[in-house]
Amino acid sequence: xxxxxxxxxxxxxxxxxxxxxxxxxxxxxxxxxxxxxxxxxxxxxxxxxxxxxxxxxxxxxxxxxxxxxxxxxxxxxxxxxxxxxxxxxxxxxxxxxxxxxxxxxxxxxxxxxxxxxxxxxxxxxxxxxxxxxx
Numbered sequence: 001x002x003x004x005x006x007x008x009x010x011x012x013x014x015x016x017x018x019x020x021x022x023x024x025x026x027x028x029x030x031x032x033x034x035x036x037x038x039x040x041x042x043x044x045x046x047x048x049x050x051x052x053x054x055x056x057x058x059x060x061x062x063x064x065x066x067x068x069x070x071x072x073x074x075x076x077x078x079x080x081x082x083x084x085x086x087x088x089x090x091x092x093x094x095x096x097x098x099x100x101x102x103x104x105x106x107x108x109x110x111x112x113x114x115x116x117x118x119x120x121x122x123x124x125x126x127x128x129x130x131x132x133x134x
Contacts, residue, residue, distance in 0.1 A: 002111040004102055006090065006132040008118040015115040019086050022113055023129045031083035033076050035059035036068065038092040059088065068100040074109065076107040082110055090116035093128030 009015055019035070026033045037049050037059035049090070050056035061070060076082050085104055087093070093114070101112045118129045125133070 001117060001118060002105045002109045004112045004132070005114065006129070007113065007115045008129060011117065012052065013085075014051070015055055016088055017055060018111045019113065019115045020049065020051055020055040020057055020089055022032075022084070023057060023086055026084050032079070032081060033086055034072065034082055035086045035088065036062055036071075037063070037088045039063050062097075064092070064094050067099070068097050069107070070100075071105045072104050072110070076108075082108075084111055085105045087112065087114040088116075090114035090132060091118070091126035091129045093132070095131045098128060098131035107131045 007015060007018065014092065023033045023035060028041075035057055039061045048056055049059045060071065060075070062068060072085060083099055085101070087101070095115075101114065104110050105112055114128075114132055116129060117126060118133070121126055
């Protein structure tokens with residue numbers, strides 16, 4: 001049974017490294033993953049997910065208004081079976097996108113691993129984190 005997981009921790013705690021390691025572990029077993037990364041995060045380049053220790057992978061960029069279920073369905077139609085979706089900087093998801101990811105899990109049977117911050121520097125929940133926790 002597929003599930004939606006939310007891994008959160010402080011900045012510089014290794015979330016992206018863990019995401020990239022998870023993707024590697026799936027690939028090592030012959031499974032296909034899709035990494036999603038928000039358009040506003042272009043620190044390592046557009047569509048590149050990179051850890052501070054030098055690991056990197058290409059990701060599919062998404063905007064706040066994008067329908068993530070539709071993006072995943074299009075990816076499957078183009079590339080075939082998908083075994084896992086990994087989301088970097090998940091705190092930037094909208095409420096609707098969190099629900100779309102839950103549809104990826106419930107309707108498509110694909111596990112989703114989301115990684116991000118829980119709160120901002122004032123201790124306020126990010127929107128994406130709020131609904132991932134809920």
